[in-house]
Each structure stands twice: as structure tokens, then as C-alpha cells.
Amino acid sequence: MAGKGIAVIGAGMIGAAHASGYRTYGPRVDGLSTRLDTVCDANADLATKLARNWGFARLANDWRAVIDDPEIDIVSVCLPNFLHTEVTQAALKAGKHVLCEKPLALSAREARATHDLALTASGKSGTVFNYRRIPAITDIRARVNAGELGQPVQIVIFYQCDYAADPMLPHSWRYEFDRAGPGALLDVGTHAVDLARFILGDVDEVSGAISTISINERFLPAETATGHGHVALSDKKAKVDNDDVMSALLRFRNGAQGFVTASRVAVGMGNRIQVEVYGTKGTARFSNELPTHYDLAVFDGKGPAPFTRMINRPSSPYVGELAAVPHDLVPIGYAESFGFMIHEFLSAIAEDKPFENGSIEDGYRAAQVLDAIQEASMTNAPVKVGGEE
Structure with missing residues (x-):
């Protein structure tokens, strides 16, 4: 498929902000082709509404399936705080580009582990400090x-x-x-x-x-x-x-x-x-x-x-x-x-x-x-x- 696939994991209020940003500003990045691929949420109604509103092609209800999907290259983690560490680290290990909502983790120790992983990960990564x-x-x-x-x-x-x-x-x-x-x-x-x-x-x-x-x-x-x-x-x-x-x-x-x-x-x-x-x-x-x-x-x-x-x-x-x-x-x-x-x-x-400018290290610090x-x-x-x- 043409373009790098984007997934938003978490279809709540902040997931919509990510979806809006990708739709509005993705086409304005020189040298990069992207497509709005997947919205993932356990709440099917929320996922359906977000996908429809912003033009995502597919739905998912399991974040692990999104991380494992070779069609997904870019992941926004828009889940409750207690899931940030697990999902962000899984995405980094899978070689995805990852943008994690704040806070990066519930504690500095957890954030340090994510930061250390990001240092050697192949994908780009950041913390949402808009x-x-x-x-x-x-x-x-x-x-x-x-x-x-x-x-x-x-x-x-x-x-x-x-x-x-x-x-x-x-x-x-x-x-x-x-x-x-x-x-x-x-x-x-x-x-x-x-x-x-x-x-x-x-x-x-x-x-x-x-x-x-x-x-x-x-x-x-x-x-x-x-x-x-x-x-x-x-x-x-x-x-x-x-x-x-x-x-x-x-x-x-x-x-x-x-x-x-x-x-x-x-x-x-x-x-x-x-x-x-x-x-x-x-x-x-x-x-x-x-x-x-x-x-x-x-x-x-x-x-x-x-x-x-x-x-x-x-x-x-x-x-x-x-x-x-x-x-x-x-x-x-x-x-x-x-x-x-x-x-x-x-x-x-x-x-x-x-x-x-809002790196994983900034999230850790x-x-x-x-x-x-x-x-x-x-x-x-x-x-x-x-x-x-």
C-alpha cells in the first residue's frame, strides 16, 4: 500500500486531536506520503465515529494487533495513563514511529525504561508536549x-x-x-x-x-x-x-x-x-x-x-x-x-x-x-x- 500507515490507539477526546493533526498536516510534510489507516479502541462506537470523522480506513479493538500489523508504520498512543508504558514500549520494539501522550509514564522509573529503549529503537519517538x-x-x-x-x-x-x-x-x-x-x-x-x-x-x-x-x-x-x-x-x-x-x-x-x-x-x-x-x-x-x-x-x-x-x-x-x-x-x-x-x-x-522538541527524553525529564x-x-x-x- 502507498504511504506510511498511521494508527491512533485510543479513540477518546485526545485521540481526535491526533487524528485531526494527521489529517490536516500530514499532506503538508515534504518527502513523506502517509495514509490514515487504523483507529483502535475497545469501544467500537467511539472507534467508528473517529474513523468516520477523520477518514481512517480500518478499525481495530486490540492494540496488540495494531502493533503487529506490518501495514502500520506510525502510532499515536492515546490511552489512559497506566497503559502508556506497555503500549509505547511494544511499539518501539516493533520498529514503529511512536508519539505517546503525556505523561510518558506513571513514574520516572517507568519513563527511564521507555527512554532507554527509545535510544536504540529504529523508529522516531516523542512525547505529546504540544x-x-x-x-x-x-x-x-x-x-x-x-x-x-x-x-x-x-x-x-x-x-x-x-x-x-x-x-x-x-x-x-x-x-x-x-x-x-x-x-x-x-x-x-x-x-x-x-x-x-x-x-x-x-x-x-x-x-x-x-x-x-x-x-x-x-x-x-x-x-x-x-x-x-x-x-x-x-x-x-x-x-x-x-x-x-x-x-x-x-x-x-x-x-x-x-x-x-x-x-x-x-x-x-x-x-x-x-x-x-x-x-x-x-x-x-x-x-x-x-x-x-x-x-x-x-x-x-x-x-x-x-x-x-x-x-x-x-x-x-x-x-x-x-x-x-x-x-x-x-x-x-x-x-x-x-x-x-x-x-x-x-x-x-x-x-x-x-x-x-518534545522527545521521549523530555517526557522522562x-x-x-x-x-x-x-x-x-x-x-x-x-x-x-x-x-x-
């Missing part, structure tokens, strides 16, 4: 690296969601530590940690952390539940044993400090990311609620430094090359940033080069920080990052 491709975030990082903000002093990142704020949402794997790992910390805090590393570099220590479970138990569903949707509830409840909110104080290898906080119960916040970077010469700030621009203030030594609005332009990262409408002030949303990541991943395959945050929240003491090595 927010790196927001033009404002990429540009802020470039300014930090160029010294335009001076010596980095502090980074503050809020990732606040409200998808779990309703106590009548059913219990699921997301609320079980054994299957999801830490709750808000791994679900959305992984992105916050990765953005902190992306902008300021490696974290040396977690100086302190605190976690909160605000909804201690939830009703079990009376029917199959997917995503964050409401379904009929049974009269039985199950314990929630992972965090609804987690906050941490970080110390970076370059001497800067950071504060990251992640919540899944922040009423009214939807899916909000706010990034603020402070240096000795300037400040940059961005919110995904205002996706057309970010704000930059640089001290010129003469007086107060006002903020300047740095708008999206065709010269902004990704905009001129990949945005559907490369024009001033055009918002770049979630789907675009996700698609930019898919384009980079497929380009790495086409050019036979490592996928470095984020896992090290996440482990240290968990430990600091339990011990109420500073924790060096990388203690599992």
Missing part, C-alpha cells in the same frame, strides 16, 4: 535564550481546569492513583512542568510542594463513561485518591526559581494556561485566553518599562509557515499547536532525524520533576530532581 508550539511560548523562549530578559529570575505557570469541579461527574480511572498516578499533577501539571523546562531549562530541586483532594469520593457510573462527560450514576461511591490541586516551588539549574500549580477543580477556568517569565532586564507574560499575542516589558535603564503587545504575525514562530491564515493578530488555538507538533514529528520521519513534586508534597521537605537514578 503547548511548546504556541507561537508566543516559542518566541518567549527564544528571547530568554538570547538574553533579552537578562538573567532569568522566576517563572510562574498556572494550569487551571474545571473538568472535575462537578462532584456529580462519575468516578473513573482518572481518580485512581494506581491507574492515573497523581491526578491534576500528571493530567495537566505535566504540561506546566514541561513548559517550565522548555523556557528555563532543567530543574535541580523541588523546594516544596502541597497537594489537595477537594472531592474525596465520586459515584461509580451505571453505564460506560468516556472522557469528562456525565452519565447515569449508580448508588455506590469510590474513593478519590489522587490530587485535585498540586502546587510546587522549583529551583532551576541556572539559579532561577519557579512556581507551578495545576488544578482540575478550578470553577469557571475551563482550560487556562498562564505563563509569566521574569528576568533582570524584562518580563514576558502569556495567557491562552488571549491567543493573538503576548506582553513584553524590557527595562531600558531610563525609567519604568511599559508592556508592549507582541502580536502574532507571519514572522512569528509557526505562523507564516503553517497557520491556515498567516496574518497579523490571527489567534493560534489548541488544534493548530497540536497540528504543528504533528508536522514536526512527521518531518523528523521524512528527514530521518531525531524528534527533539518531566517525569523526574513530577516524581520530586510528589515526594516533596508527602515529606514536606526539599527533594533533588533525579533521585531515582
